[in-house]
Amino acid sequence: MSVVIRSTGSYIPERRIPNEELASMVDTTDEWIRSHTGIGARHVAADGMQTSDLAAEAARSALKKAGVDAKELDFIVVATATPDYLGFPSAACIVQDKIGAFGCAAFDVTAGCTGFIYALDIASSMLEAKKGRHALVIGAETLTRVTDWTDRSTCVLFGDGAGAAVLSRIDESGRGVLKTMLGAEGASHKDLVLVQAPRTKTFERSEATVPKIYMDGKNVYNFAVKSITVLMQRIMHESAYHLDDFAWIVPHQANARIVQAAAKRVGVPEERFFMNIEEYANTSAASIPIALDEMSQKGLLKRGELIMLIGFGAGLTYGATVVRW
Numbered sequence: 418m419s420v421v422i423r424s425t426g427s428y429i430p431e432r433r434i435p436n437e438e439l440a441s442m443v444d445t446t447d448e449w450i451r452s453h454t455g456i457g458a459r460h461v462a463a464d465g466m467q468t469s470d471l472a473a474e475a476a477r478s479a480l481k482k483a484g485v486d487a488k489e490l491d492f493i494v495v496a497t498a499t500p501d502y503l504g505f506p507s508a509a510c511i512v513q514d515k516i517g518a519f520g521c522a523a524f525d526v527t528a529g530c531t532g533f534i535y536a537l538d539i540a541s542s543m544l545e546a547k548k549g550r551h552a553l554v555i556g557a558e559t560l561t562r563v564t565d566w567t568d569r570s571t572c573v574l575f576g577d578g579a580g581a582a583v584l585s586r587i588d589e590s591g592r593g594v595l596k597t598m599l600g601a602e603g604a605s606h607k608d609l610v611l612v613q614a615p616r617t618k619t620f621e622r623s624e625a626t627v628p629k630i631y632m633d634g635k636n637v638y639n640f641a642v643k644s645i646t647v648l649m650q651r652i653m654h655e656s657a658y659h660l661d662d663f664a665w666i667v668p669h670q671a672n673a674r675i676v677q678a679a680a681k682r683v684g685v686p687e688e689r690f691f692m693n694i695e696e697y698a699n700t701s702a703a704s705i706p707i708a709l710d711e712m713s714q715k716g717l718l719k720r721g722e723l724i725m726l727i728g729f730g731a732g733l734t735y736g737a738t739v740v741r742w
Contacts, residue, residue, distance in 0.1 A: 420541040421593035422740060423485070423551075423585040426478025427710035428471050429578050429697065430460040436573070443569050450573045455673025459576030459698035461561045467501045469511040471579035472557035475706070476516050479553070483583040487518040491549030494540045495525045496532025496556045496702035498611070498731065499563060512555065529609065530669045530730025531599075532556055532702030534738055537582070537726075538597040544586045552584040556702035563611055565629040574672070575630070576698035580706025592721075596656060596739040598648060601732045605640065608633040609731040637733070641671060644735040645679035645727055652725070652737060660685055664722040665712070669729055670694040670704035691717070701730065718742050 435458045436447035450456055462471060472495055480487055495509040509523035522543075528535040533556035540552040557579035566572045587593070611628040645668060652658060666689055668676050673694055680687045693708055700707060705726055712718050719742060726738045 418545070418586060419589050419591065419593040420544050420584050420586050422709075422742070423583045424479050424483035425580065425582050425706060425710040425713050426475045426480070426482060427578065427580040427707045428474035428478065429707070430462045430466070430471070432461045432463060434459050434461055439573060442566060443572055445569050445573060453674065454574060455692070455694050456573060456698045457695040459561070460578060462559045462577040468497055468499050468557050468559045468579075469501050469508045469515060471559065471577065472497075472508060472512045472555045472581070473515040475557065475579040475581035476512060476553055476555055479581040479583045480516070483585070485551050485583055485585070487516045490518045490521045490551050490553050491547070492521060492540055492543055492552040493518060493523040494536040494552065494554050496528065496536040496554075497525060497558055498527060498529060498532070498701055499559045500525060508557065518553070528702075528730070528734045529732050530671060530699070530701045530704065531728035531732070531734040531736045532730070533580070533705045534597070534726060534728040534736035535599060535734070537594065537738055538599060538736070540584055541594040544584060548586070550586055553581060554584060554706075555579060555581040556704070556706045558701045558703045560630070560699070560701055563628050563630055570634055571630050571632055574699045576700050578697055578700040578703045578707050580703050580708075580710055582706055582709065592741045594738060594740055596652065597736065598651060599736040601734045602640070603732065605636065605733045608636040608640070608733060638672070638675060640733050641675045641729045642678045642682070644729040645675070646682045648727055648735060648737040649683050649725070652739060656739070658723070658739065662723050663689070663725050664719065665717065665724045666690045666727065667705055667708050667712070667724060668727045670697065670708060671699050671729070
């Protein structure tokens with residue numbers, strides 16, 4: 418038996434904020450943003466659109482491609498740092514209602530930008546252990562709602578979006594989710610946090626106080642480069658795989674410079690890392706499934722090929738998954 422990624426889907430908000438527009442709000446330039454991050458634009462959810470709305474759209478797309486009815490789902494796992502409500506109810510329960518997946522288990526995972534990797538492992542393990550048929554795994558974020566638009570060091574980084582994958586348990590061995598490694602460095606939790614503070618400038622928001630992102634950029638950069646490098650080395654050490662076996666490495670889309678530095682350390686050509694950060698910026702837990710859906714639409718994912726998914730983010734958390742497509 419195997420648990421395979423049967424289909425993918427994504428939803429990107431229509432409103433696009435290029436670097437030039439952002440430069441009119443804060444002291445920065447297109448050249449500075451591109452040279453430091455590789456980002457050229459980000460997409461912003463429409464006023465009144467919640468994280469669950471983005472997630473539901475991505476879910477519907479993935480379910481349609483898979484030919485799976487929402488009522489057939491056994492589990493819905495949503496990875497997000499920006500749910501509709503603080504604490505409860507979960508975004509997953511709201512998505513369940515919106516897509517008509519009546520009665521199945523639904524819950525959220527909070528693991529920052531590594532969230533989709535965590536959620537993928539949880540859902541695939543539950544399908545195997547409980548002998549379920551189908552699970553829906555979603556990464557969805559509205560990070561622009563918690564971005565401090567006066568902070569040049571962070572406001573250039575984030576965007577909104579959602580990506581989804583339908584997992585199915587099939588009577589076939591050697592395919593699907595083959596190996597996952599998860600970890601965290603909780604001692605560094607203060608390096609990337611959401612803190613309550615007044616906001617002075619927003620995109621179509623009027624709250625007096627909202628959480629905002631604080632990040633120690635240097636520490637997070639160093640952690641991310643180390644995480645990618647160590648995860649790839651550990652997978653090679655603990656398995657029979659070699660780097661040349663992988664058709665693609667799909668990292669969390671945080672900063673192009675992080676990927677470039679990690680690629681150089683492990684000796685893998687940058688072209689083997691799929692990157693779309695230029696258009697979408699950092700969409701946290703949504704970035705890997707959005708990338709997978711774009712790759713699928715472009716015909717880059719071939720049946721039987723090995724790919725590696727790598728995430729790192731708030732917590733600080735990290736994780737990698739090996740998938741045979």
